[in-house]
Amino acid sequence: MTSPMADESTPARPPVADRFPVTTEHHGRTRTDEYDWLRAKGTPDVTAYLEAENAWTAARTDHLAGLRDAIFAEIKARTKETDLSVPTRNRGWWYYGRSFEGREYGASCRVRVTDEADWTAPVPDEDAGPDRPALPGEEVLLDHDALAEGHDFYSVGGVTVSPDGTRLAFAIDTVGRERFVLQVKDLTTGELLPDRIEDVLGGGVWSPDGQDLYYCTVDESWRRDKVWRHRVGSSDPDELVFHETDERFWVGIGRSRTQRLLAIASASKNTSEHRYLDCADPEAEWVVFHPREEGLLYGLEHAVIAGEDLFLVQHNHAGPDFEIGSCPIAPTPPSEWTPLIPHAEGVRLEDVAAYAGHLVVHQRSGALTQLRIIELGDDGPVDDYLVEFPQEVYTVNGGGGAEFDQPTVRVGYTSLTVPASVYDYDVRSRELTLLKMQPVREHDPAAYEEHRLWATADDGVRVPISLVCRRGARGPEGAERPVPFLLYGYGAYEISSDPGFSVSRLSLLDRGAGVAIAHVRGGGELGRRWYDDGRLMNKRHTFSDFAACARYLVETGWTTHDRLVGEGGSAGGLLIGVAANEAPALFGGLVAEVPFVDALTSMLDASLPLTVTEYDEWGNPQGDADAYDYIAGYAPYENVGPQAYPPILATTSVNDTRVLYVEPAKWVARLRATAPDGRPEVLLKTEMSAGHGGVSGRYRAWRDRAFTLAWMLDRMGLADD
Numbered sequence: 001m002t003s004p005m006a007d008e009s010t011p012a013r014p015p016v017a018d019r020f021p022v023t024t025e026h027h028g029r030t031r032t033d034e035y036d037w038l039r040a041k042g043t044p045d046v047t048a049y050l051e052a053e054n055a056w057t058a059a060r061t062d063h064l065a066g067l068r069d070a071i072f073a074e075i076k077a078r079t080k081e082t083d084l085s086v087p088t089r090n091r092g093w094w095y096y097g098r099s100f101e102g103r104e105y106g107a108s109c110r111v112r113v114t115d116e117a118d119w120t121a122p123v124p125d126e127d128a129g130p131d132r133p134a135l136p137g138e139e140v141l142l143d144h145d146a147l148a149e150g151h152d153f154y155s156v157g158g159v160t161v162s163p164d165g166t167r168l169a170f171a172i173d174t175v176g177r178e179r180f181v182l183q184v185k186d187l188t189t190g191e192l193l194p195d196r197i198e199d200v201l202g203g204g205v206w207s208p209d210g211q212d213l214y215y216c217t218v219d220e221s222w223r224r225d226k227v228w229r230h231r232v233g234s235s236d237p238d239e240l241v242f243h244e245t246d247e248r249f250w251v252g253i254g255r256s257r258t259q260r261l262l263a264i265a266s267a268s269k270n271t272s273e274h275r276y277l278d279c280a281d282p283e284a285e286w287v288v289f290h291p292r293e294e295g296l297l298y299g300l301e302h303a304v305i306a307g308e309d310l311f312l313v314q315h316n317h318a319g320p321d322f323e324i325g326s327c328p329i330a331p332t333p334p335s336e337w338t339p340l341i342p343h344a345e346g347v348r349l350e351d352v353a354a355y356a357g358h359l360v361v362h363q364r365s366g367a368l369t370q371l372r373i374i375e376l377g378d379d380g381p382v383d384d385y386l387v388e389f390p391q392e393v394y395t396v397n398g399g400g401g402a403e404f405d406q407p408t409v410r411v412g413y414t415s416l417t418v419p420a421s422v423y424d425y426d427v428r429s430r431e432l433t434l435l436k437m438q439p440v441r442e443h444d445p446a447a448y449e450e451h452r453l454w455a456t457a458d459d460g461v462r463v464p465i466s467l468v469c470r471r472g473a474r475g476p477e478g479a480e481r482p483v484p485f486l487l488y489g490y491g492a493y494e495i496s497s498d499p500g501f502s503v504s505r506l507s508l509l510d511r512g513a514g515v516a517i518a519h520v521r522g523g524g525e526l527g528r529r530w531y532d533d534g535r536l537m538n539k540r541h542t543f544s545d546f547a548a549c550a551r552y553l554v555e556t557g558w559t560t561h562d563r564l565v566g567e568g569g570s571a572g573g574l575l576i577g578v579a580a581n582e583a584p585a586l587f588g589g590l591v592a593e594v595p596f597v598d599a600l601t602s603m604l605d606a607s608l609p610l611t612v613t614e615y616d617e618w619g620n621p622q623g624d625a626d627a628y629d630y631i632a633g634y635a636p637y638e639n640v641g642p643q644a645y646p647p648i649l650a651t652t653s654v655n656d657t658r659v660l661y662v663e664p665a666k667w668v669a670r671l672r673a674t675a676p677d678g679r680p681e682v683l684l685k686t687e688m689s690a691g692h693g694g695v696s697g698r699y700r701a702w703r704d705r706a707f708t709l710a711w712m713l714d715r716m717g718l719a720d721d
Helices: 044-060 060-077 144-148 528-532 540-555 570-582 599-603 612-618 625-634 661-673 698-716
Strands: 022-026 029-033 088-090 093-099 107-112 139-143 155-161 167-173 180-186 193-200 212-218 224-231 239-245 249-255 261-267 273-276 287-290 298-305 308-315 323-328 338-341 348-354 360-365 370-378 380-387 395-400 410-412 421-426 432-438 448-454 460-472 485-489 514-518 564-569 589-593 648-653 682-687
Touching: 029 625, 044 060, 044 661, 044 682, 060 698, 107 144, 139 167, 139 564, 144 298, 155 180, 167 370, 180 212, 193 212, 193 249, 212 249, 224 249, 239 589, 249 370, 261 298, 273 298, 298 348, 308 348, 323 348, 323 380, 360 395, 370 395, 370 410, 448 540, 460 540, 485 540, 485 570, 514 540, 540 564, 540 570, 564 570, 570 589, 599 625, 648 661, 648 698, 682 698
Parallel strands: 485 514, 485 564, 564 589, 589 648, 648 682
Antiparallel strands: 022 029, 088 093, 093 107, 107 139, 155 167, 167 180, 180 193, 212 224, 224 239, 249 261, 261 273, 273 287, 298 308, 308 323, 323 338, 348 360, 360 370, 370 380, 395 410, 410 421, 421 432, 448 460, 460 514
């Protein structure tokens, strides 16, 4: 690797990566990769190249140091640093999290419930410091700052208390690989138990009697494929409960809110299978509810309706937007799933949570989330309605809480202008009570406007856009005064980019920029069909939708192409990479975060994390020539050319296990090699001790976001405002 520099601290030219061509052939097609050597993580040459790119990025953005400091200070000033979450009730305790000024991570705490009949969350002292309890009788379960001490990275995979409240299972990752160490704390003594389980994916799940911990591990390609049972306090080998051998499938385990059942889900993108254990019967064995059928997706929820124990089955047997049926607690075929909420085209049923007196249904319609309540009487359902909210564009979720008998629904609500808010909805009185709105200093939601717009894609499909800017940003009524804009997109895995509030976003808005979210196909905003129409051999719809949204914002006078910045991360980084190749003139800058830009190489390597389980998302180029050609036709790394590119900021982390750092590293190297000047405005920023989610710790995360926002503002022409 060569990197011409004026001196060690100030690079004079962009780094130039050496070329070591590797040629491969698939389906009679030959491809050459000059930069595959960059995947040799930790070798001196690779480390030197990444550090040289970091030095180049630092030099090219040095003029933004003051702006970065200002944005960080703004985020910090707007945020209530000493704060806590709204307490949530769970089996005799109120649980909450605390944060403290000057500390990165905070603490997990609880206090006892003093009145079993009172479901009103206690009001804590939100200004209490680390040396003073926020509520009388506070018990600190975990001090996360203490656990993070001495580590450059710290992440919690799960924190769960045993059903009797005496033990705490928690999982932490201090590397960024998303592989956790699962430990157990005795809450009666405060001591850690000898139980320590390495390389767990996520956290643990307690058995109803609190004696066993269930957890998941991965295979050699890091696919979550095994479920284990660990007897707490035992030195015996853990029991392998289930092993999923189909490489397209991954597994997970959970416990029902009724505390009666454990369930293991095994699923691919298209198909699922569930098995359950009835813990009320000490002689019971694991039972398959319904064997997998290709294309059949279903989920299970234990409910008690009209005095009868039932399974609620959320499934796509009746249609792509799902139906909710019911059946006995027994293996049951789809023909016997009695419709409770029939399939309705355009109303995507995403989840159902069962409580003693009501059901909470998460659904979406018209690209908006909705919260649906079904009240239960002695003989079954007695009412079915939506909880209404006033904003034009918003996100609502609810149903959180572990108590089966609770008469309230904990509701989360936010919009592009309204900070994250927590409500309790009392099903008995139908009263919605605001418990807390995220405190944001000197923020007035009325100072901003938010809209739902619709762009028209190349094939005539209407694509929703969520938009926010300062009120009157385009000047007096009727005047067209374009302003700079950030356009964000994702579009994969049926994940919806629902509109929500962001403190850091205010640093863009208050400098005169607008922000828009393109709800492109491949996401789930408009139901399962929206997802299916943006994956596999329809994947190009994701990219053309994003371009259509960019053109729409310009054609309708919101912005101009030279002041429009595109942003996306992970699969959304693929979207940005395609935009860079195919629609560079639409953007004045592009931000690609942990970007999936070398899709063909990754999907050809079945040994990599996620590859085989992703075949149903992208296709299998190893086994299917058509899939190979289709992916090769859009994969950003494959299609880098000599054309002009807008300035690009790519970010990655060396310990990322979902999208390996080598993808953006190779992409940037090839971008440099295709222009005589090495494309000095293409930047690569690599975190040397982080994972897919970037740096850990809130202050470090704020500084990281300030770096990106300052670069965006520079591209928008607002760096000096």
